[in-house]
Amino acid sequence: MEPIYMDNNATTRVAPEVVEEMLPYFSELYGNPSSMHTFGGQVGRRIRQARQKLAALLGAMPEEIIFTSCGTESDSTAIWAALRSNPDKRHIITTKVEHPAVKNLAEYLGTNGYRVTFVPVDGRGNLDLDYLYDHLSDDTAIVSVMWANNETGVIFPVEEIAARVAEHGAVFHTDAVQAVGKVPINLAENRIHMLSLSGHKLHAPKGVGALYVRRGTKFAPFLMGGHQERGRRAGTENVASIIGLGKAAELAAANLEEENLRVKKLRDRLEKELLARIPNAMVNGNPEKRLPNTTSIAFEYVEGEAILLLMDEFNICASSGSACTSGSLEPSHVLRAMGVPFTAAHGSIRFSLSIYNTEKEVDLVIEKLPPIIERLRQLSPFWAEHQKKNASRRSRN
Amino acid sequence: MWEYTDKVKEHFLNPRNVGEIEDADGVGEVGSLACGDALKLTFKVDENGRIVDAKFKTFGCASAIASSSALTEMIIGKTVDEAARITNEQIAEYLGGLPKEKMHCSVMGRDALEKAIAHYRGQPEKKVEGEIVCECFGVTDVQIRRAVKENHLTTIEEITNYIKAGGGCGKCHDRIQEIIDAELGRPAAKKESRPKQLTNIEKIRLIQETLDREIRPQLLQDGGNIELVDVDGDKVLVKLQGSCASCQMSQVTLKDYVEAKLKELVTDSLVVEEVR
Numbered sequence: 229m230e231p232i233y234m235d236n237n238a239t240t241r242v243a244p245e246v247v248e249e250m251l252p253y254f255s256e257l258y259g260n261p262s263s264m265h266t267f268g269g270q271v272g273r274r275i276r277q278a279r280q281k282l283a284a285l286l287g288a289m290p291e292e293i294i295f296t297s298c299g300t301e302s303d304s305t306a307i308w309a310a311l312r313s314n315p316d317k318r319h320i321i322t323t324k325v326e327h328p329a330v331k332n333l334a335e336y337l338g339t340n341g342y343r344v345t346f347v348p349v350d351g352r353g354n355l356d357l358d359y360l361y362d363h364l365s366d367d368t369a370i371v372s373v374m375w376a377n378n379e380t381g382v383i384f385p386v387e388e389i390a391a392r393v394a395e396h397g398a399v400f401h402t403d404a405v406q407a408v409g410k411v412p413i414n415l416a417e418n419r420i421h422m423l424s425l426s427g428h429k430l431h432a433p434k435g436v437g438a439l440y441v442r443r444g445t446k447f448a449p450f451l452m453g454g455h456q457e458r459g460r461r462a463g464t465e466n467v468a469s470i471i472g473l474g475k476a477a478e479l480a481a482a483n484l485e486e487e488n489l490r491v492k493k494l495r496d497r498l499e500k501e502l503l504a505r506i507p508n509a510m511v512n513g514n515p516e517k518r519l520p521n522t523t524s525i526a527f528e529y530v531e532g533e534a535i536l537l538l539m540d541e542f543n544i545c546a547s548s549g550s551a552c553t554s555g556s557l558e559p560s561h562v563l564r565a566m567g568v569p570f571t572a573a574h575g576s577i578r579f580s581l582s583i584y585n586t587e588k589e590v591d592l593v594i595e596k597l598p599p600i601i602e603r604l605r606q607l608s609p610f611w612a613e614h615q616k617k618n619a620s621r622r623s624r625n
Numbered sequence: 626m627w628e629y630t631d632k633v634k635e636h637f638l639n640p641r642n643v644g645e646i647e648d649a650d651g652v653g654e655v656g657s658l659a660c661g662d663a664l665k666l667t668f669k670v671d672e673n674g675r676i677v678d679a680k681f682k683t684f685g686c687a688s689a690i691a692s693s694s695a696l697t698e699m700i701i702g703k704t705v706d707e708a709a710r711i712t713n714e715q716i717a718e719y720l721g722g723l724p725k726e727k728m729h730c731s732v733m734g735r736d737a738l739e740k741a742i743a744h745y746r747g748q749p750e751k752k753v754e755g756e757i758v759c760e761c762f763g764v765t766d767v768q769i770r771r772a773v774k775e776n777h778l779t780t781i782e783e784i785t786n787y788i789k790a791g792g793g794c795g796k797c798h799d800r801i802q803e804i805i806d807a808e809l810g811r812p813a814a815k816k817e818s819r820p821k822q823l824t825n826i827e828k829i830r831l832i833q834e835t836l837d838r839e840i841r842p843q844l845l846q847d848g849g850n851i852e853l854v855d856v857d858g859d860k861v862l863v864k865l866q867g868s869c870a871s872c873q874m875s876q877v878t879l880k881d882y883v884e885a886k887l888k889e890l891v892t893d894s895l896v897v898e899e900v901r
Contacts, residue, residue: 252746341877408665531661533686558761559794570659606644607690609665609682610658 232589235545236429237378237406237522237580242472243431247355249475250433253468261465262456271467278474285477286423286440287414294439294457295470299405299426300329302439303372305450305461307333311342312371313446317369323347323355323384324565330372330403331561343367353382353513353566361392375407375423377550379562379578380513383411387418396421399445399452401510405429405437409480410487410519411499421445427469432476436469450569472618483583491581492520494590498579501524501594506601508614510570514578520582524549525565526572529611530554530604535577538600542594549576571610629687630721634690641698651705653741655733658669659679660762660789662689662730665736666696668747673706680735688720688727695719696734709742711735712775713787727786732772758800761793766804773808781805823892829856835890836863840883847872851883859894861887864901 233241259268261275279290284609286293296302307320307330322334324346333409338344345363348356355373364371369592371393376383393400401422409430415423422445427436441447453462503509506530527535532548539546549560558564559573568576579593605611629637648665656663661684666841669678679697696716700708713731713881715721723731723746743750772778772788781801785792791801806812823831836853843876844851848868853864863883876899884897 239801338882340874526738529658529684531685531689534690537687541638570661574658607640607682608684609645609654609663610684612645612682 229543232542232544232585232590233590234257234579234585234593235474235547235580236582237381237578238547239428239434240430240431240582241584243432243479245479246432246472246475250381250455250468250472253471261467262454274471275465275467278471278477281474282438282477283561285408285413285481288440289417289443291458292301292317292415292440292443292623294441294461295465295473296437296439296461296468297435298437299327299403299429300423300437301450302426303327303329303401303403304333304436305374305439306401306424306449307337308439309422309441309446309448310401310458311337312448314369314399317367319343319345319365319367320367321345321347321360321363321368321371321398323349323373324378325353325377326372326374327347327378327403327405327563330374347373349565351567353377353380353562354517355384357389358386360389362394364393364398365414366397367395368393370399370401372401372403375402375404375413376411376519377513377562378406379560380524380566381406381521381580382513383407383517384422390418394421399476406519406522407605409476410521412484415440415442430476430480432473432479433469436466438473447491486583488520491583491585493585494585495521495579495581496582498590498593501590502597505594505598509601510572512563512572519580522577522578523580524578526568527601528571529608529614530575530601532575532577534604535575535597535600538603539593540597541599542586542592544596546577546579549573549578553616627688627724627727630726631692632719632721633688633691633723634719636686636694640681640690640694642678642680642694642701643682645682646678651745653739653744655738655740656684658684661685662733664689664693664733664737666741667698668745670705671745673873674706676700676703676705676708677769684729686727686800687731688723689730689733691720692716692723692734693702693737696738700738701778706743707736709765711738715777725783728776729789730772732787739751754795758804759790759793760794761795762789764788764790766800769804769807773805779805779809816843825856832856832861832887832895835887837885839890839892843882849878854900859892859896861895861897862900863897865899868895 229295232295257271259271261272279293283293320334320337320342322330334344347360373384373386373389375386390400399421400422403424405426408425421442423440425438428434447460449460451462456462456465479593502525506527510526512526536548549563563573563576575589646667646669650670653666653669665682668676671677673876679701680691683693699711699719713735716731716734719797729862753765755765757763758766758769768788769784769790772784775789778787781791781798784790784801791798833853836851841851850866852864852866854864879897879899887895
């Protein structure tokens with residue numbers, strides 16, 4: 229049975245067009261793009277085309293794109309580059325809700341010679357911009373704020389922040405792994421210095437990412453060695469995947485409208501129907517400023533891992549902010565930073581859709597999920613308690 | 626994804642004895658919403674002291690639900706005295722084993738059973754014994770000692786897997802380590818004794834020894850190296866080599882590692898400086 233895949237913020241299906249584009253580079257076109265001969269050189273030309281396609285999606289110039297191995301490498305490269313090219317500055321600003329790729333590096337730097345400010349969010353997941361601006365100083369080397377949050381889909385005003393940060397003379401980096409392909413991005417019209425993206429979140433394969441570095445931004449490479457990527461990222465190119473990422477960027481540009489119309493409509497219907505059919509359920513995060521494909525819904529008094537495993541019986545794929553799925557004991561740092569109460573945080577499920585989802589699939593989730601939540605609530609001692617309280621409240625009134 | 630046994634999956638998908646016995650003889654409640662799992666166990670005892678019915682309600686993940694379901698099956702038909710001897714390991718075994726990160730689910734079952742039996746026997750509600758060590762999950766030193774003893778645990782990670790202590794902010798890790806060490810009869814974290822007053826020659830020799838024995842091997846692992854250039858009073862002059870020389874973190878290495886180590890093992894007043 230085909231899975232009903234609604235976990236696209238975790239990873240996406242590689243588009244068939246992307247696979248097709250990549251295949252020759254696993255067989256006959258195996259040349260090294262750095263070689264002097266025509267056989268290798270033709271591969272180099274195709275990498276240039278991929279770079280152009282990705283640049284076009286971002287409103288960037290091709291020479292501003294560095295191909296990397298993943299979003300995490302792009303994030304690390306950006307942050308280290310800013311710190312190493314501004315050795316006198318010892319302050320970093322980021323947020324409490326970053327992906328671990330930024331958060332864990334920032335925490336490490338915080339105990340290794342740098343001061344780190346983690347900007348808080350409010351109950352709807354909106355960033356406290358005043359707090360961020362108040363902490364900007366001459367000592368600030370880099371500000372790193374994600375474009376959109378992976379768990380709630382909440383979008384941050386990174387273009388506005390970038391302008392303020394640039395006035396202060398600090399570097400602005402954004403982890404746009406969840407945003408690229410889902411929201412329009414035009415780097416020609418803003419002051420973002422560096423932007424990270426990951427191939428496998430936009431229907432390219434895993435193992436390839438990119439870092440945009442605005443022309444004129446001071447830079448120091450993370451991987452040193454050969455001259456690849458104009459000396460900014462050494463190592464023989466992951467040729468097939470880079471060409472795949474180029475194709476995926478071309479498709480993303482073409483599909484951006486569908487993503488924001490059809491996929492958004494599917495997401496909205498899924499969300500609306502689930503909230504209507506399941507009591508004590510609520511959306512995590514600001515519903516107005518969100519990615520078109522993401523909804524995080526909290527189901528009170530039940531636990532996320534149990535929900536996921538019961539959905540798995542119907543081959544429905546989603547993910548959870550619950551502690552039990554991650555191997556840690558605490559629920560997601562994003563939901564905790566938002567102050568989502570424990571009654572809800574442990575039972576939060578994220579659905580993230582893509583252009584491959586259909587109305588039929590949404591129907592099926594709408595049909596299957598309410599009885600799953602009901603079944604787990606029948607098992608939950610807190611649900612009985614909650615209902616007792618409700619009943620006594622009603623009889624008093 | 627967790628590797629659950631078929632038995633865990635089966636108990637999760639078809640839990641036995643769900644509910645609450647109205648006029649129960651024994652009631653045991655453990656856990657909380659904040660902790661992410663909770664269990665309410667109720668049972669009925671006949672005139673011979675035998676458990677004739679048991680029911681559970683559980684908030685939690687698949688293995689918490691399966692452990693609760695298994696527990697009710699295990700105790701029905703047993704006398705209360707027999708049931709009192711059930712350990713968390715036996716609950717896990719009954720299910721064909723649990724992933725190690727999920728052992729706390731079986732401990733939750735055992736704790737609820739213990740509480741329900743105490744309630745049945747009319748024993749007063751046990752006050753929290755000992756001092757709270759892990760504030761995130763409200764775990765005491767007494768509970769940690771018991772987990773170490775009964776489940777033969779030897780590391781903080783295992784303690785977290787079994788009773789959650791240390792799974793939150795991590796501030797209590799040092800204290801947990803102390804408790805484990807004391808319980809296993811290990812000497813407390815070794816603080817190498819160092820002579821009080823050093824002559825200059827002794828000091829230089831000790832610095833050289835510490836560099837050779839403790840510090841250099843660590844740096845070599847990362848492709849770096851260090852050379853002692855001179856000692857001037859309390860100032861230790863060193864030269865970083867290999868990858869350390871070009872590493873952007875070299876100042877951190879110097880202060881947070883090399884200097885800290887020398888202060889610990891030679892004398893507190895040392896200051897390390899790099900000669901280029």
